[in-house]
Amino acid sequence: MLNFEFYNPARIVFGKGTEESVGERTANFGKNVLLHYGGGSIKKNGIYDKVLKSLKEQNLNIIELDGVKPNPRLSLVRKGIEICKKENIDFILAVGGGSVIDSAKAIAIGAKYDKDVWDFFISSNMAQEAIPIGVVLTIPAAGSESSSSCVITNDEDNNYKRGTQSLAYIPKFAILNPETCYSLPKYQIACGCSDILAHLIERYFTEVENVELSDRLIEGAVKTILNNAPIAYKDNTNYDAWAEIMWTGTIAHNNLLNMGRIGDWASHQIEHELSALYDLTHGAGLAIVIPAWMKYVYKHNIDKFYQFATRIFHIIDEDKEKAVLKMIETLEKWYCDLDLPIKLSQVNIEPIKFEEMAERALLHRGTIGNFKKLVKEDIVKIYNLCM
């Protein structure tokens, strides 16, 4: 186990009716509130009305900024920063999923920074200051509601999709009511669960040894998402399944599960180029990339893969390789049962840009991945395994 520092001061407010407290919680941080959200879904499902009512009861000055798209764009972030500076915003309330939260995080740090906010995304500089933010989560997926990560797409420069890390913008509170998930479209349910699973898998595969507790905690979380995603997918008003998924989504990405170890993250970076160039939903891209990545790297540490296969899928075989391949197959079936693609051909992506995407993935960094460090050639091979 490596030395580590764990600090996560997000307050998770979980359960039925919890969104009714949003106004009171927001009012603790000031008068001027930027209400940030995406499109019409929160208006259709009633969350927007509930949140606005609760905020208005506290007589807050509310300025709205909507229009966040999946793979949130830098241009909208810039607009948000301008509003924050002009209107003396005290608090940013993000109502939505990971894209809205990440957009809010980028605005929060940009508004306290006198240079270009994109600097944080192309360097290892961590933002030290942010406008406090709060979250009403409507899509369990990205885990951004209590994470130190933020991923933004630069729509002004080749759609580069890059992430940054900071403790400054960890939400002051995140309200999670599993009932808000009832109205999610099937495709979004599947993509969200795929994203959560990927956060766990990226953390699991590490070359750091003697990490028994976190291995076992991740295994428990993986089992939970594997079990509950198909239930919510079939029965979208199943509170219990949604509660498991939503809580797992938070735990999967609040940093607890990678303390003392180093996650891999190559699959995320390989996928980012797919969603950047083809605007593929992140969770769908991960369903394609994760099995391909596994096929490419498992021989690098077959014992870790065999442990994953036996402890989670109960696949036991004297021939470890056979067991691992069976595990990957089982995982692919799980994605298929959620009607997710597991091949690029299913989403009409052809191999023509593999070289370009590999180069883009490596820009601003020499290699990707930590479990196994990957160079351009490796990444192209993994894209080929996605076909």
Next chain:
Amino acid sequence: MLNFEFYNPARIVFGKGTEESVGERTANFGKNVLLHYGGGSIKKNGIYDKVLKSLKEQNLNIIELDGVKPNPRLSLVRKGIEICKKENIDFILAVGGGSVIDSAKAIAIGAKYDKDVWDFFISSNMAQEAIPIGVVLTIPAAGSESSSSCVITNDEDNNYKRGTQSLAYIPKFAILNPETCYSLPKYQIACGCSDILAHLIERYFTEVENVELSDRLIEGAVKTILNNAPIAYKDNTNYDAWAEIMWTGTIAHNNLLNMGRIGDWASHQIEHELSALYDLTHGAGLAIVIPAWMKYVYKHNIDKFYQFATRIFHIIDEDKEKAVLKMIETLEKWYCDLDLPIKLSQVNIEPIKFEEMAERALLHRGTIGNFKKLVKEDIVKIYNLCM
């Protein structure tokens, strides 16, 4: 899953050499520091010197209060409160295990309260204010380094041992270097691991349904402590085993694992009377009480017990009762392998005070336990099962 709120802002600083940062971290909170510890063990193992050196480098005003005993006493807490008020203490640094930390917590809330600090321990009032505290942990056991609990023994009134809960005294930082455990006596190693296991078991057995994620996380933590305690017990300088135990001890009690569920805690309360009247070490008492409690309550929800037996100990039997009894036997063997007592007779405690202890356990509350609510008759029967 029940509605819940999770908030734990403790900063866990984990690993080799981390105690060297204690001065700098302490200095962030002010000049006047109460250095609180137990007896001579931290002087013998060098931790005291290291901490003092680091504090002195920051030119802090250090006032020392030593003498914390296992089952920390109210009288010393009162002394600490007096010092804090008189000396304008800004920060309390607890160097030790759960007893020292709990003593520091009680001092921290007492110093900010104008009535009797014992009020918090005999009512459901939660302290709202506390002097900030920090921790250098030397014994993994109580989990107090990031928990909201604090247990104090009232040596002025019949040695009543009572707990309180508050978010106000959650340590600002807790420094955990597994190497500090190398010098622990064997008995303390065993008792600490028994306490950690008990925190997990108390949380596991709940009547709340649909708690799959937390069930599985607890199972992972239980497996880790079961595996690593015997290793550290035999090989007391095994860093990897200590790292697992220390991190598990924190996770076991930082509230994460009981979100959305209600733990039982009867075993703790039954044991508290043993350690109060006979000054038995808490972890040793738990090794006796936990199996007895299990034998008494398992029929109340055999499925939950069977799940524990199969998922953790891989005991499978069509006859669930047989499997559960086998699990309890296996657990008893685990305690025995750590040379812990599993019967009161082994620690020369006779049945003469069972009635009195049951009455004491029920004082200030009608029943104990949540998995199965216990009245006096039940508690006496459990004490009898401890014979």
